[in-house]
Amino acid sequence: MSDINEMLIDSTKKIMRDFSTKETIVETENGIWPKDLWQIIEESGLTTVAISEENGGTGGTFGDAISMLRVIGKFAAPIPLPETLLANWLLADIGLRASIKPLTLSSIDEKDNFTFTEVEGGWSLTGASNYIPWARFVEGIVIIGTSEKETLITVVDPALCQIKPGTNLGGESRDFVEIQDQFIKKVEVIAVTEAVLMSNYYKGTIIKTALMAGSLERLLELTAAYTKERSQFGRPIHRFQAIQNHLAVLSGEATAAKIAADNLIEAVDTNSYETQAMITKIVVGEAASKSVPIAHQVLGAIGFTDEHVLQFTTRRLWAWRDEYGTESEWAEQLGAQVINNGPEEFWPFITALD
Amino acid sequence: MKKTTNKSTEELVDNFKELRNEVRNFIDEEKAKGTFEPQCDSWLGGVSTEFSHKLGKRGWVGMTWPKKYGGSGKSALARFVVTEELLAAGAPIAAHWVADRQSGALLLKYGTEEQRKYYLPKIASGESYFVIGLSEPNSGSDLASLSTVAEKVDGGWVLNGSKLWTSGAHYSHYMIGLVRTSPQDSNNRHGGLSQFIIDLTNPGVTVRPIHLMTGEHHFNEVILDNVFIPENQIVGEIGNGWTQGMAELAYERSGPERFLSTFPLLVELLRVIQVDPDRFAKIEVGKLVSRLWILRKMSISVATLLENGETPNLMAALVKDLGTQFEKQIAETSRLLVSSNPSVTSPFSSAFERRLAEAILHSPGFTLRGGTTEILRGIIAKEVVAK
Numbered sequence: 001m002s003d004i005n006e007m008l009i010d011s012t013k014k015i016m017r018d019f020s021t022k023e024t025i026v027e028t029e030n031g032i033w034p035k036d037l038w039q040i041i042e043e044s045g046l047t048t049v050a051i052s053e054e055n056g057g058t059g060g061t062f063g064d065a066i067s068m069l070r071v072i073g074k075f076a077a078p079i080p081l082p083e084t085l086l087a088n089w090l091l092a093d094i095g096l097r098a099s100i101k102p103l104t105l106s107s108i109d110e111k112d113n114f115t116f117t118e119v120e121g122g123w124s125l126t127g128a129s130n131y132i133p134w135a136r137f138v139e140g141i142v143i144i145g146t147s148e149k150e151t152l153i154t155v156v157d158p159a160l161c162q163i164k165p166g167t168n169l170g171g172e173s174r175d176f177v178e179i180q181d182q183f184i185k186k187v188e189v190i191a192v193t194e195a196v197l198m199s200n201y202y203k204g205t206i207i208k209t210a211l212m213a214g215s216l217e218r219l220l221e222l223t224a225a226y227t228k229e230r231s232q233f234g235r236p237i238h239r240f241q242a243i244q245n246h247l248a249v250l251s252g253e254a255t256a257a258k259i260a261a262d263n264l265i266e267a268v269d270t271n272s273y274e275t276q277a278m279i280t281k282i283v284v285g286e287a288a289s290k291s292v293p294i295a296h297q298v299l300g301a302i303g304f305t306d307e308h309v310l311q312f313t314t315r316r317l318w319a320w321r322d323e324y325g326t327e328s329e330w331a332e333q334l335g336a337q338v339i340n341n342g343p344e345e346f347w348p349f350i351t352a353l354d
Numbered sequence: 355m356k357k358t359t360n361k362s363t364e365e366l367v368d369n370f371k372e373l374r375n376e377v378r379n380f381i382d383e384e385k386a387k388g389t390f391e392p393q394c395d396s397w398l399g400g401v402s403t404e405f406s407h408k409l410g411k412r413g414w415v416g417m418t419w420p421k422k423y424g425g426s427g428k429s430a431l432a433r434f435v436v437t438e439e440l441l442a443a444g445a446p447i448a449a450h451w452v453a454d455r456q457s458g459a460l461l462l463k464y465g466t467e468e469q470r471k472y473y474l475p476k477i478a479s480g481e482s483y484f485v486i487g488l489s490e491p492n493s494g495s496d497l498a499s500l501s502t503v504a505e506k507v508d509g510g511w512v513l514n515g516s517k518l519w520t521s522g523a524h525y526s527h528y529m530i531g532l533v534r535t536s537p538q539d540s541n542n543r544h545g546g547l548s549q550f551i552i553d554l555t556n557p558g559v560t561v562r563p564i565h566l567m568t569g570e571h572h573f574n575e576v577i578l579d580n581v582f583i584p585e586n587q588i589v590g591e592i593g594n595g596w597t598q599g600m601a602e603l604a605y606e607r608s609g610p611e612r613f614l615s616t617f618p619l620l621v622e623l624l625r626v627i628q629v630d631p632d633r634f635a636k637i638e639v640g641k642l643v644s645r646l647w648i649l650r651k652m653s654i655s656v657a658t659l660l661e662n663g664e665t666p667n668l669m670a671a672l673v674k675d676l677g678t679q680f681e682k683q684i685a686e687t688s689r690l691l692v693s694s695n696p697s698v699t700s701p702f703s704s705a706f707e708r709r710l711a712e713a714i715l716h717s718p719g720f721t722l723r724g725g726t727t728e729i730l731r732g733i734i735a736k737e738v739v740a741k
């Protein structure tokens with residue numbers, strides 16, 4: 001993290017309070033682009049954090065970006081900022097300039113869905129995916145695909161694609177995108193290594209954990225506040241021991257997610273972070289799965305309505321825990337690693353993760 | 355952004371690498387000599403006065419206290435490193451545990467100079483052991499209702515009553531007892547209580563064994579029948595016992611012993627399943643590992659906050675609540691991953707089966723001792739609502 005961190009967090013919070021309103025979230029989920037919110041995000045330079053100024057970015061570190069995204073998650077902001085950052089970082093890694101405009105990228109897991117075939121003067125790109133975030137709203141889609149020989153990247157204009165809207169559980173755009181024999185000039189296609197792609201996937205995972213840690217913070221605040229406002233049997237419901245038990249469990253999970261994210265934010269700028277990223281995704285995923293049912297239980301019927309803001313947070317947590325690896329997927333990898341290291345190496349492995 | 359985690363983390367890596375290696379080498383040597391077999395819940399059941407002496411000689415008991423009292427003047431994080439290494443190894447550290455963790459710290463903070471000079475060096479050498487005299491037959495969670503009384507007499511006080519569940523009273527030397535020095539007052543439930551250092555060899559003190567369901571002799575009833583305690587064995591101020599006792603709670607609840615009690619079983623589990631790990635086993639192990647990681651991070655955050663003079667009671671309670679659930683989860687996951695015949699007594703049981711048996715048989719205590727889960731959750735909820 002750098003010294004721009006505090007400023008960045010403060011200004012992000014202010015923007016979120018003013019612009020990531022209930023109306024904006026609802027409208028965006030109904031397919032309307034949040035013009036004002038995005039404009040201020042763009043003008044504030046948030047779309048290119050952690051990209052050097054020489055490369056057209058705002059500067060700051062990866063840790064800065066992650067702590068900013070925690071705020072974005074807390075306010076359930078309906079914008080493709082995570083995707084734009086991730087796309088920009090990938091472009092920077094392969095030597096392209098960053099864009100301040102909204103971007104998205106196809107999944108690394110789906111690189112075989114898109115094929116590049118060599119033609120005269122360039123490439124012909126064909127393929128489809130039914131899960132590209134925000135495709136219908138962005139100005140560029142970074143497509144990761146394969147040729148016969150290697151993995152290639154290009155930025156495609158969405159106007160040249162066939163796009164059908166879809167959403168995740170959080171109501172966020174996750175669209176079907178089809179590209180048919182699209183000609184792309186040779187200079188616009190760049191080869192990418194597996195290492196760069198994996199690093200970008202871990203960054204995507206870290207982004208998800210930051211968004212989720214922010215959401216869990218919000219979830220605890222909303223739930224605790226409600227137990228003070230709502231009275232039944234003549235007293236605020238937090239006075240009931242069963243509700244206190246719920247609050248305590250929720251608080252434990254939200255705190256675990258917070259400390260995990262704190263540690264990750266510290267780690268990303270100094271250490272190798274792959275193992276911590278996978279552990280943190282498991283921790284926040286489990287925290288989400290335990291906390292969301294509690295919040296809904298405590299808020300009763302009102303929390304189950306579209307009127308109440310709780311659902312912005314709970315539906316996103318449901319969606320995000322599955323994106324970039326479920327708890328099981330990561331736990332299998334982590335478990336395999338630990339088992340493979342052997343019993344004598346286990347404790348040293350844990351203490352080396354400082 | 356607060357950078358507390360970062361600082362503590364860096365310290366743990368850089369400053370303590372050497373210390374950590376020193377402890378690991380010591381443990382390896384002792385295991386090679388056959389001094390101990392790793393065991394679950396070793397900070398409760400692993401009593402070896404000989405081992406405690408060895409730790410004392412190395413400066414690993416009372417290590418945060420000033421040198422003039424026999425300590426090593428090290429930081430709380432250094433102590434964290436030493437204790438977590440010993441716990442992870444399942445080493446027998448029960449004898450001096452209470453004295454090192456809380457009695458000494460209490461005397462350092464509230465004791466007279468005479469008391470510090472007399473008791474602390476003995477504790478730090480690993481030879482003097484203390485017990486906690488809080489619970490009574492009619493006062494468990496509702497500690498403030500306790501009824502053991504001290505009556506003022508010439509030159510001191512006379513104590514009458516009974517303390518229950520006192521871990522280790524049968525081999526320890528002193529008890530820090532919380533007793534009533536003025537009558538119960540319903541308007542000030544926490545007033546009128548005071549702390550005394552009670553020499554367990556005093557006339558009038560009877561230590562009656564109570565056996566655990568495993569048959570182990572761990573805790574006791576300590577009966578106080580007209581026990582005279584001289585004035586100079588009062589800790590801190592008369593009437594201030596509750597406040598003094600509570601000040602140590604964050605230390606007591608957030609240390610690595612609150613999530614590592616069954617760690618030796620986890621190591622044995624890995625040994626058994628490494629032969630042929632399937633997807634299910636990997637997932638279950640991965641979940642335990644991630645949980646362990648976050649608990650340790652939370653515990654380190656509390657240690658760092660304490661070091662900076664804060665009292666993070668909420669976080670400390672969370673570490674204990676989540677940590678003790680985790681200790682039980684290790685046993686549950688292990689028995690479901692590997693079918694076996696857990697036993698501590700069978701002559702042919704494997705190390706895995708012995709650790710599993712210890713973990714299961716000791717598990718009820720994890721979520722009771724040091725404040726039950728129910729009580730902790732009440733505290734946590736109140737703090738959350740008050741925020």
Ligand SMILES: Cc1cc2nc3c(=O)[nH]c(=O)nc-3n(C[C@H](O)[C@H](O)[C@H](O)COP(=O)(O)OP(=O)(O)OC[C@H]3O[C@@H](n4cnc5c(N)ncnc54)[C@H](O)[C@@H]3O)c2cc1C
Pocket residue numbers: 485486487488489490493494495496518519520521522573718719720722723724725726727728729732
């Ligand atoms: C292994 C072990 C070692 C111990 N060592 C010591 C020691 O060295 N010194 C010492 O003084 N004590 C010691 N204790 C005692 C320990 O502190 C008590 O067991 C604990 O405080 C609970 O008291 P109790 O057992 O009397 O249960 P109770 O307080 O009678 O509780 C019974 C049940 O009721 C629940 N309950 C009680 N009050 C409430 C409430 N207000 N709301 C909701 N639920 C409630 C409890 O959570 C529990 O589930 C030890 C205990 C164990 C298990």
